Amino acid sequence: MAALRLLSVWTLLLTVTVCDGWLFDGFAARRHSESDEVALWPLPQKFQTSVDAFRLSSASFQIVHAKESTAGPSCSLLQNAFHQLEVNQPTAVLKAASVWGALRGLETFSQLVYEDDYGGQNINKTSISDFPRFAHRGILLDSSRHYLPLKVILANLVTMAMNKFNVFHWHIVDDQSFPFQSRTFPDLSHKGAYHPYTHVYTPADVKMVIEFARMRGIRVLAEFDSPGHTFSWGKGQTGLLTPCFSGSSPSGTFGPVNPILNSTYDFMTRFFKEVSTVFPDAYIHLGGDEVDFSCWKSNPDIQKFMDQQGFGQDYRKLESYYIQRLLDIVSTTNKGYMVWQEVFDNGVKVRPSDTVVEVWMNNNVDKELQNVTGSGFTAILSAPWYLDYISYGQDWKKYYTVEPLNFEGTAEQKKLVIGGEACLWGEYVDATNLTPRLWPRASAVGERLWSDENVKDVGSAYDRLVKHRCRMVRRGIPAEPLYIGFCPHEYSGN
Amino acid sequence: MAALRLLSVWTLLLTVTVCDGWLFDGFAARRHSESDEVALWPLPQKFQTSVDAFRLSSASFQIVHAKESTAGPSCSLLQNAFHQLEVNQPTAVLKAASVWGALRGLETFSQLVYEDDYGGQNINKTSISDFPRFAHRGILLDSSRHYLPLKVILANLVTMAMNKFNVFHWHIVDDQSFPFQSRTFPDLSHKGAYHPYTHVYTPADVKMVIEFARMRGIRVLAEFDSPGHTFSWGKGQTGLLTPCFSGSSPSGTFGPVNPILNSTYDFMTRFFKEVSTVFPDAYIHLGGDEVDFSCWKSNPDIQKFMDQQGFGQDYRKLESYYIQRLLDIVSTTNKGYMVWQEVFDNGVKVRPSDTVVEVWMNNNVDKELQNVTGSGFTAILSAPWYLDYISYGQDWKKYYTVEPLNFEGTAEQKKLVIGGEACLWGEYVDATNLTPRLWPRASAVGERLWSDENVKDVGSAYDRLVKHRCRMVRRGIPAEPLYIGFCPHEYSGN
Numbered sequence: 001m002a003a004l005r006l007l008s009v010w011t012l013l014l015t016v017t018v019c020d021g022w023l024f025d026g027f028a029a030r031r032h033s034e035s036d037e038v039a040l041w042p043l044p045q046k047f048q049t050s051v052d053a054f055r056l057s058s059a060s061f062q063i064v065h066a067k068e069s070t071a072g073p074s075c076s077l078l079q080n081a082f083h084q085l086e087v088n089q090p091t092a093v094l095k096a097a098s099v100w101g102a103l104r105g106l107e108t109f110s111q112l113v114y115e116d117d118y119g120g121q122n123i124n125k126t127s128i129s130d131f132p133r134f135a136h137r138g139i140l141l142d143s144s145r146h147y148l149p150l151k152v153i154l155a156n157l158v159t160m161a162m163n164k165f166n167v168f169h170w171h172i173v174d175d176q177s178f179p180f181q182s183r184t185f186p187d188l189s190h191k192g193a194y195h196p197y198t199h200v201y202t203p204a205d206v207k208m209v210i211e212f213a214r215m216r217g218i219r220v221l222a223e224f225d226s227p228g229h230t231f232s233w234g235k236g237q238t239g240l241l242t243p244c245f246s247g248s249s250p251s252g253t254f255g256p257v258n259p260i261l262n263s264t265y266d267f268m269t270r271f272f273k274e275v276s277t278v279f280p281d282a283y284i285h286l287g288g289d290e291v292d293f294s295c296w297k298s299n300p301d302i303q304k305f306m307d308q309q310g311f312g313q314d315y316r317k318l319e320s321y322y323i324q325r326l327l328d329i330v331s332t333t334n335k336g337y338m339v340w341q342e343v344f345d346n347g348v349k350v351r352p353s354d355t356v357v358e359v360w361m362n363n364n365v366d367k368e369l370q371n372v373t374g375s376g377f378t379a380i381l382s383a384p385w386y387l388d389y390i391s392y393g394q395d396w397k398k399y400y401t402v403e404p405l406n407f408e409g410t411a412e413q414k415k416l417v418i419g420g421e422a423c424l425w426g427e428y429v430d431a432t433n434l435t436p437r438l439w440p441r442a443s444a445v446g447e448r449l450w451s452d453e454n455v456k457d458v459g460s461a462y463d464r465l466v467k468h469r470c471r472m473v474r475r476g477i478p479a480e481p482l483y484i485g486f487c488p489h490e491y492s493g494n
Numbered sequence: 495m496a497a498l499r500l501l502s503v504w505t506l507l508l509t510v511t512v513c514d515g516w517l518f519d520g521f522a523a524r525r526h527s528e529s530d531e532v533a534l535w536p537l538p539q540k541f542q543t544s545v546d547a548f549r550l551s552s553a554s555f556q557i558v559h560a561k562e563s564t565a566g567p568s569c570s571l572l573q574n575a576f577h578q579l580e581v582n583q584p585t586a587v588l589k590a591a592s593v594w595g596a597l598r599g600l601e602t603f604s605q606l607v608y609e610d611d612y613g614g615q616n617i618n619k620t621s622i623s624d625f626p627r628f629a630h631r632g633i634l635l636d637s638s639r640h641y642l643p644l645k646v647i648l649a650n651l652v653t654m655a656m657n658k659f660n661v662f663h664w665h666i667v668d669d670q671s672f673p674f675q676s677r678t679f680p681d682l683s684h685k686g687a688y689h690p691y692t693h694v695y696t697p698a699d700v701k702m703v704i705e706f707a708r709m710r711g712i713r714v715l716a717e718f719d720s721p722g723h724t725f726s727w728g729k730g731q732t733g734l735l736t737p738c739f740s741g742s743s744p745s746g747t748f749g750p751v752n753p754i755l756n757s758t759y760d761f762m763t764r765f766f767k768e769v770s771t772v773f774p775d776a777y778i779h780l781g782g783d784e785v786d787f788s789c790w791k792s793n794p795d796i797q798k799f800m801d802q803q804g805f806g807q808d809y810r811k812l813e814s815y816y817i818q819r820l821l822d823i824v825s826t827t828n829k830g831y832m833v834w835q836e837v838f839d840n841g842v843k844v845r846p847s848d849t850v851v852e853v854w855m856n857n858n859v860d861k862e863l864q865n866v867t868g869s870g871f872t873a874i875l876s877a878p879w880y881l882d883y884i885s886y887g888q889d890w891k892k893y894y895t896v897e898p899l900n901f902e903g904t905a906e907q908k909k910l911v912i913g914g915e916a917c918l919w920g921e922y923v924d925a926t927n928l929t930p931r932l933w934p935r936a937s938a939v940g941e942r943l944w945s946d947e948n949v950k951d952v953g954s955a956y957d958r959l960v961k962h963r964c965r966m967v968r969r970g971i972p973a974e975p976l977y978i979g980f981c982p983h984e985y986s987g988n
Contacts, residue, residue, distance in 0.1 A: 145978045146975055146978070146979070146980060147980055147984060149984055149985075149986055151986060176978050176979075177980070194979075194980035195980070195982070198982070198984075199980060199984075388886075389886050390884055390885065390886055391884065391885060391886070392882075392883050392884055392885070392922075393922075426978075427977060427978055428886075428887075428974070428975060428977065429974075429975070430974070430975050430980075430984065430985070431972075431984055431985045431986065431987075432930045432967065432972035432973060432974045432975065432985045433927070433930035433931070433972065433974040433975075436926045436927035436930070437927070473926065478925075478926035478927065479926060480922070480923075480924070480926045480927040481640060481922060481923070481924050481926065481927075483921060483922065484639045484640070484670050484920075484921055485640070485670075485688075486640060486641055486671070486688035486689070486693060488689070488692070490641060490643055490692075490693075490924065490925055491643075491924070491925045491926045492643050492645060492925065493925075493987070
């Protein structure tokens with residue numbers, strides 16, 4: 001995906017072509033045995049280094065586009081990315097098939113630079129060919145259980161790029177609050193957010209997050225979960241949710257989205273039309289998890305509808321009915337969709353070609369992956385990576401040693417697992433503790449999703465991750481310590 | 495300990511005398527039913543409030559010393575504390591027996607103020623009498639496993655004051671690093687710190703921490719743990735530690751402090767003479783926990799000494815010998831000392847009048863407290879409050895529901911339990927995650943140590959603590975959320 005080549009002309013030459021590797025070579029250098037100071041994370045697919053070291057100079061370091069590059073100085077995304085580098089003198093060539101690959105290569109280049117005892121910046125003669133093992137490398141943040149100020153979202157996009165994550169799964173709304181400000185239905189956030197002005201994401205905010213992510217090679221995958229997890233939607237959209245009954249009269253409480261009313265589908269049509277415009281990604285996450293049937297069961301109108309449709313007492317058929325109508329609506333926006341595994345488990349009829357199934361339940365994961373891919377569905381794995389669950393000690397090792405393709409299945413089935421996500425659900429997390437709780441624990445997932453499957457030695461990963469953690473700290477990110485020790489430059493923020 | 499009285503003259507009158515209660519009364523006011531917005535933490539001993547509310551005005555609010563106060567404007571500690579208040583108009587009287595009580599009262603006063611829907615600051619007619627249940631209310635921070643920059647220590651002193659803690663137990667050195675810069679033995683930190691310049695506490699740093707704490711009514715109790723936990727001491731003080739043997743020859747590794755050499759006691763005499771000057775508190779913590787006897791056992795010189803002294807194979811007698819000589823040394827500085835429970839458990843002969851025993855082992859806590867106090871020793875409880883151990887969910891409830899005096903013993907024995915400490919050991923904690931990991935979990939311990947023993951309802955504590963947590967956030971402290979929800983003013987820092 002990316003190719004970087006060190007030459008002796010003290011310049012980083014950038015070539016964005018179809019070439020898919022990295023190479024450093026052809027330079028005279030002094031000998032320096034600091035190679036163990038270089039701690040690349042995630043580890044590249046192919047990596048050769050030597051003790052020949054070059055000193056970088058901030059005065060003369062430059063990045064230029066090679067003649068053969070199709071992306072020139074007019075490629076603003078790369079011009080901006082150049083600012084990420086703080087390195088200075090020797091010469092390298094970075095070849096990449098796409099600007100995204102070039103971004104990843106620039107991050108790796110920056111990680112090759114190390115400080116010597118005299119404060120000098122050095123880089124060793126190195127040759128790297130690199131590409132990700134999985135295409136989908138995501139982080140889920142939840143801005144409903146707690147509102148997340150933009151600052152913390154942006155800081156985590158920066159950190160995702162350092163760890164070669166490329167999908168920000170934004171679980172933007174849920175039962176507890178609806179911070180997404182819709183132009184079409186402003187009451188959704190006005191009445192459903194924790195506060196209508198201070199705890200919302202305006203269209204400008206959302207646009208900024210998307211652009212900030214794009215500049216770092218990160219897709220923003222928005223999730224609008226339904227028909228469950230929608231309590232907050234009901235505050236601003238009267239009639240959307242199912243009235244629950246206590247005996248023969250309404251109890252005053254509300255359940256999942258009401259699947260029997262045309263008004264529901266009219267609303268969803270208009271709402272997802274807006275959403276599909278606001279979020280440019282080719283996919284949208286439609287949720288579909290944890291639908292509680294008890295309210296539907298209590299409601300006489302729903303029961304009547306079940307009878308009319310011939311669903312009997314199988315509420316999974318009603319869920320299926322709703323999801324299918326919703327997917328038809330979203331299909332008209334030309335987006336693909338991602339759903340939580342229940343949509344598959346409950347037998348909702350969806351087209352494998354359009355649907356990515358996210359496996360999140362941490363029981364029988366292998367069996368579930370076997371079934372999902374056996375039915376021809378593309379899958380994303382998040383079950384072993386629920387980072388909101390915390391425990392004492394080095395739990396990153398647990399995340400690190402997961403092998404996503406360890407299920408029984410054909411080569412074709414394995415190919416259908418396109419990646420995974422580390423999920424930091426928000427029940428106990430807000431801007432006060434999100435970043436140190438997520439990093440470097442999520443870095444373990446980052447390497448699992450990027451590096452070769454044989455890169456699995458916990459001991460050598462520990463040594464690299466300790467240094468990578470200090471690198472994040474050096475860049476201003478409060479990534480928490482793995483264990484006893486120190487960083488040359490400690491975190492000094494709040 | 496403190497008395498606060500609201501009058502109708504729009505002024506906070508301060509009286510520091512021997513009076514020991516708070517009273518608000520005697521004012522005409524509009525009715526306002528916002529009393530549930532007031533969330534005092536920890537809950538005062540006696541507390542009466544009404545719906546009569548006063549508006550505070552930033553233009554006219556002032557704090558003045560009452561005529562009968564023995565502490566006037568020359569009391570710089572109080573003059574500085576006044577700056578903590580951001581409230582503004584009505585009138586109150588604060589009576590306190592000491593400046594420390596006045597500080598606590600000012601914190602409570604600030605907590606009585608609440609914001610109405612129009613941004614106005616209000617305070618209701620209130621009468622409070624307050625004093626702490628336990629005299630020793632401590633937080634232990636560990637600056638050896640990870641170096642803690644001053645900024646994070648100071649931020650936590652501020653937060654301790656908000657929660658009425660009054661002892662900062664500074665576990666300043668340990669096996670892993672020796673950041674305390676000694677004037678007498680500069681090599682201790684020069685060779686024993688993680689870095690001799692960036693990871694040390696200079697004399698000026700230490701002085702600043704002590705003064706910053708004092709201004710907030712917090713004692714700094716320094717711990718220099720020995721004879722175990724001293725690996726880092728050995729780097730800068732050759733010959734201090736016991737050489738371990740492998741068979742008949744030294745293995746090259748070192749064990750606890752060498753208790754058989756006069757040079758050890760010469761060193762300790764000079765070192766603790768300095769320490770006792772640097773730290774003005776009446777107590778010093780001498781550690782004494784987790785002494786590993788295996789290295790002593792391996793050393794032939796130690797074995798010979800054991801024989802000479804008639805200790806047989808009882809290495810606890812050797813430990814006792816060391817501790818007794820150390821205590822004799824520290825006694826000459828006129829300090830009392832605190833020790834971990836093993837010093838008591840191992841039968842070291844120490845005078846109960848000088849010694850405070852800290853109970854930290856979380857098995858048979860009640861039995862240990864019974865024994866310690868039964869032998870006439872003063873005790874501090876930290877066993878149930880090791881906050882470095884984390885788990886998913888609301889573990890603050892576990893800390894909150896501890897009853898320190900729930901052991902069998904006489905009234906005299908109960909009186910010997912003078913308080914407790916929340917300990918945040920540093921294996922997994924540094925400046926990146928310390929503050930959100932400690933707060934508001936330590937607040938639960940704070941209320942247990944301050945409020946009446948009957949204040950133990952978890953539900954009402956939850957409601958108050960949610961608001962108190964938002965108050966800490968409002969004051970710039972990244973205290974983590976208890977559970978789903980929001981603060982009107984979210985944390986916006988890094």
